[in-house]
Amino acid sequence: MIHTALDGALACALAWLLLAALALVPAGGAAFARRIAFPLGAVAGLALAAFGLLAIWEPPASRTLVLGLPDLPFHVRLDPLAGFFLFLLGAVSAGISVNAAGYFRAEAPGRLALIGLQYFVFLASMAMVVLADDAYLFMVAWETMALASYFLVTTDHDQPAIRSAGFLYLLIAHLGAIAILLCFGIMHGGRGDYTFEALRAAELAPYWSTTAFLLAFFGFGAKAGMIPLHAWLPEAHPAAPSPVSALMSGVMLKTAIYGMVRVVYDLIGDVRWEWGLVVLAIGAATTLFGVLYALMQHDLKRLLAYHSVENIGIILLGLGMSLVFIGFGHPAAGALGLIAALYHTLNHAVFKGLLFLGAGAILHSRGLRDLNDMGGLVRTMPRTALYFLVGALAISALPPLNGFVSEWLTFQTALQAPVLREGAVRSLLPLFAATLALAGALTAMCFVKVYGIAFLGQPREPRHPAREHSGRDCGPLEQLGMAWLAAGCVALGLFPTAMLAALDRVSVALTGTGLADEALGAGWLWLVPTTASQAAYSPVIFLVVIVAVVLLTILLVRRFYHGRVRYSHPWDCGFPEQTARMQDTADAFGQPIRHVFGPLYLMKRHLPGAEDPSPRFTLKIEDRHWYWLYLPVARLAEYVSARVAALQRGRIGVYLAYSFLTLIALLAFAT
Amino acid sequence: MGGSVSGQIVNLLAALLLLIAFAMLSQRRVLSLVRLLAWQGAALAASTLIVAHSTAQPHLYYSAALTVALKVILIPWVLHRLIDRLDVRWDVEPLINIPTTMLAGIALVIFAFALATPISEMATTLTRGTLGIALASVLLSFLMMIARRKAIAQVIGFLAMENGLLFAATSATYGMPLVVELGIALDVLVATFIFGIFFFHIREQFDSLDISHMEKLKED
Numbered sequence: 001m002i003h004t005a006l007d008g009a010l011a012c013a014l015a016w017l018l019l020a021a022l023a024l025v026p027a028g029g030a031a032f033a034r035r036i037a038f039p040l041g042a043v044a045g046l047a048l049a050a051f052g053l054l055a056i057w058e059p060p061a062s063r064t065l066v067l068g069l070p071d072l073p074f075h076v077r078l079d080p081l082a083g084f085f086l087f088l089l090g091a092v093s094a095g096i097s098v099n100a101a102g103y104f105r106a107e108a109p110g111r112l113a114l115i116g117l118q119y120f121v122f123l124a125s126m127a128m129v130v131l132a133d134d135a136y137l138f139m140v141a142w143e144t145m146a147l148a149s150y151f152l153v154t155t156d157h158d159q160p161a162i163r164s165a166g167f168l169y170l171l172i173a174h175l176g177a178i179a180i181l182l183c184f185g186i187m188h189g190g191r192g193d194y195t196f197e198a199l200r201a202a203e204l205a206p207y208w209s210t211t212a213f214l215l216a217f218f219g220f221g222a223k224a225g226m227i228p229l230h231a232w233l234p235e236a237h238p239a240a241p242s243p244v245s246a247l248m249s250g251v252m253l254k255t256a257i258y259g260m261v262r263v264v265y266d267l268i269g270d271v272r273w274e275w276g277l278v279v280l281a282i283g284a285a286t287t288l289f290g291v292l293y294a295l296m297q298h299d300l301k302r303l304l305a306y307h308s309v310e311n312i313g314i315i316l317l318g319l320g321m322s323l324v325f326i327g328f329g330h331p332a333a334g335a336l337g338l339i340a341a342l343y344h345t346l347n348h349a350v351f352k353g354l355l356f357l358g359a360g361a362i363l364h365s366r367g368l369r370d371l372n373d374m375g376g377l378v379r380t381m382p383r384t385a386l387y388f389l390v391g392a393l394a395i396s397a398l399p400p401l402n403g404f405v406s407e408w409l410t411f412q413t414a415l416q417a418p419v420l421r422e423g424a425v426r427s428l429l430p431l432f433a434a435t436l437a438l439a440g441a442l443t444a445m446c447f448v449k450v451y452g453i454a455f456l457g458q459p460r461e462p463r464h465p466a467r468e469h470s471g472r473d474c475g476p477l478e479q480l481g482m483a484w485l486a487a488g489c490v491a492l493g494l495f496p497t498a499m500l501a502a503l504d505r506v507s508v509a510l511t512g513t514g515l516a517d518e519a520l521g522a523g524w525l526w527l528v529p530t531t532a533s534q535a536a537y538s539p540v541i542f543l544v545v546i547v548a549v550v551l552l553t554i555l556l557v558r559r560f561y562h563g564r565v566r567y568s569h570p571w572d573c574g575f576p577e578q579t580a581r582m583q584d585t586a587d588a589f590g591q592p593i594r595h596v597f598g599p600l601y602l603m604k605r606h607l608p609g610a611e612d613p614s615p616r617f618t619l620k621i622e623d624r625h626w627y628w629l630y631l632p633v634a635r636l637a638e639y640v641s642a643r644v645a646a647l648q649r650g651r652i653g654v655y656l657a658y659s660f661l662t663l664i665a666l667l668a669f670a671t
Numbered sequence: 672m673g674g675s676v677s678g679q680i681v682n683l684l685a686a687l688l689l690l691i692a693f694a695m696l697s698q699r700r701v702l703s704l705v706r707l708l709a710w711q712g713a714a715l716a717a718s719t720l721i722v723a724h725s726t727a728q729p730h731l732y733y734s735a736a737l738t739v740a741l742k743v744i745l746i747p748w749v750l751h752r753l754i755d756r757l758d759v760r761w762d763v764e765p766l767i768n769i770p771t772t773m774l775a776g777i778a779l780v781i782f783a784f785a786l787a788t789p790i791s792e793m794a795t796t797l798t799r800g801t802l803g804i805a806l807a808s809v810l811l812s813f814l815m816m817i818a819r820r821k822a823i824a825q826v827i828g829f830l831a832m833e834n835g836l837l838f839a840a841t842s843a844t845y846g847m848p849l850v851v852e853l854g855i856a857l858d859v860l861v862a863t864f865i866f867g868i869f870f871f872h873i874r875e876q877f878d879s880l881d882i883s884h885m886e887k888l889k890e891d
Binding site: 652653656657660663664667668 | 766782786810813814816817818819820825
């Protein structure tokens with residue numbers, strides 16, 4: 001008998017844990033995982049989404065579990081914010097789980113059992129992160145999530161590149177976890193009570209609350225992939241199997257956003273506008289950096305990973321503006337920014353999950369991940385091509401799909417800048433909005449490249465793929481998973497007002513303020529962020545107009561030109577022998593951007609000379625962060641450890657002297 | 672009460688304890704070290720007995736008996752056997768020469784007294800002046816462990832340190848609860864046996880009890 005949404009959500013998490021344990025049972029083997037475990041996991045995901053949605057409209061419920069250490073039980077709580085993220089987790093993971101049931105069909109039973117165990121532990125731990133109501137359970141779930149995803153990333157651990165990608169991920173995840181732990185320590189202030197209730201009630205001095213904010217921002221930012229802590233993302237996402245990449249990029253990054261919102265808005269509480277500027281600056285840099293590097297990638301999954309970095313930047317822009325407005329005492333505009341950020345969180349989860357699943361379908365069908373080898377896939381994989389197109393349009397923020405709605409809301413937040421009285425900040429906000437606009441245009445360019453190179457044109461690879469790849473479109477389960485997420489893209493794009501009402505509840509529960517009454521009362525057709533006279537957008541009318549214009553054009557063309565079509569060969573520039581390799585490549589597509597933003601990239605280029613007997617042009621784009629941040633830090637760590645290792649002399653006398661001197665020092669200073 | 676006869680005797684025994692600690696620091700021969708350890712144990716037992724008598728704390732009698740049985744008889748006997756079996760009667764060459772060690776020891780005693788004075792002033796027990804001595808003998812034993820090259824001298828230093836601790840407990844608080852004391856006594860006994868086993872292994876491995884051979888175990 002389920003009393004509240006909280007019990008239901010806990011039951012779903014428990015169901016995932018049970019599935020994780022069952023996946024290890026060898027009797028069922030691969031068929032069990034494929035036919036039962038993953039579909040059941042998807043059902044649990046749907047149920048979790050339903051409970052999450054229910055929780056948004058219910059008062060917060062909390063519960064003390066009988067688990068945990070003696071005198072230190074686990075607390076769970078389900079409020080609208082947690083409900084929203086549970087909805088995201090459940091809904092997106094449902095599609096991914098269905099897809100995974102098909103994707104992993106060819107795995108060996110032993111590997112599949114491990115994947116199933118880690119996959120469901122990963123899902124359950126993410127649910128527990130969102131449900132946690134004390135720092136203890138939060139950290140336990142957070143670390144479980146990091147470890148489960150680490151093992152998923154290193155599924156193919158026999159390859160050294162994947163092992164090192166996993167190590168980098170684990171390292172940055174732990175750095176982040178340390179920062180989060182310290183942040184909880186600061187908020188807790190030595191009172192011995194780590195429930196969120198107590199952390200919320202704690203009054204912090206401005207200095208300490210800023211320190212706590214910076215630690216939380218660093219810690220959660222490391223998990224979310226903001227620069228300069230993004231380096232693990234483009235390594236780990238391509239390394240993992242595609243449903244896992246979809247889950248990590250779509251959902252796990254969002255738990256970091258959840259943590260950031262929970263700690264900054266809820267636990268610290270007293271928001272300061274300076275924090276908002278920090279978030280805005282990092283968010284803008286992340287957005288631009290992510291999209292510019294994405295444009296340079298030709299590995300599809302790496303490209304998508306860099307787009308995750310970019311989208312995290314967009315979410316941070318929304319959050320940053322919200323913090324600035326709230327800090328200056330304009331809670332209504334702040335609520336709009338928060339809602340825009342949360343909406344983009346959901347949207348990114350849906351379309352990035354979809355795109356990673358599409359990349360997985362291509363990888364399975366053709367064994368290809370390099371865009372420069374793809375081409376003409378729309379003919380062999382028409383379904384995948386359709387779903388991928390929906391995802392590509394959504395991420396490019398084209399109306400009437402969902403990406404547009406949240407980016408538009410973020411713009412609308414930036415346009416609230418005139419309410420600010422502080423001139424400097426007021427003039428900064430449009431700059432960030434301009435960054436967002438630039439990033440949006442570059443994203444669209446990037447996906448024109450991806451879709452044009454991969455799905456359109458002529459195949460660039462040999463006609464017959466390797467034996468282990470079917471070359472055909474993916475199976476029905478994989479298609480179902482993608483269709484579910486594609487439907488999500490369309491629904492969230494066409495009917496944003498329903499989600500907006502839910503997000504308004506989240507905002508009210510969190511900050512005490514929501515959207516203006518006029519915005520909420522505008523009806524299902526019109527999306528109004530503030531007042532109808534300022535801005536309004538109706539995706540349904542937009543779609544109707546698009547469809548009408550297209551139909552009208554077709555009609556006119558048919559009416560007036562039909563029968564007068566002339567067929568001829570295209571102009572071949574006077575060079576009659578054309579091969580598929582003469583098409584534009586992915587690298588060629590990025591060339592203009594590479595030219596304009598040249599100083600941002602670290603290019604290693606080899607231009608063959610005229611006399612070269614075997615001319616081959618090579619281009620390698622490297623991340624500058626490696627050279628100015630990561631490698632120096634690594635060298636410093638090595639240097640310091642070498643110095644510390646000098647303490648180890650191997651002589652008992654010296655070791656005894658260490659403890660003797662410590663004892664003397666302690667005796668001398670303790671009195 | 673500090674001026675009473677029993678107080679005087681405890682102070683005398685404390686001075687004896689410190690003297691023995693210095694003697695151990697300057698002693699080069701292993702057999703003499705063991706004998707000094709036994710004497711230190713005897714002084715400790717005597718002082719415990721006097722404290723027990725003058726304060727009428729019955730559990731301190733047990734403690735004194737335990738000390739005699741263990742530290743004056745059993746452990747020295749075990750160590751003698753070990754030395755016979757291992758054939759290490761000869762001198763133990765110190766790492767630091769003896770006059771330097773003695774000077775460092777004097778500095779430690781001054782430090783220990785400076786440290787103990789404020790604590791002793793608060794104490795109301797019979798033996799309040801002796802806390803500094805107890806602390807000094809702990810530190811001196813530690814110094815001996817650092818300064819010696821042979822493993823067996825380090826074990827003796829460890830046991831002497833334990834003597835100093837027990838003396839501190841008796842003088843500052845009239846002893847620890849008997850259960851704790853029994854536990855510590857058992858620990859020390861077990862540690863002696865384990866050290867004995869280790870000695871054989873060390874000698875088997877390196878053909879010597881010189882701990883400088885163990886530097887090879889360091890990871891590079």
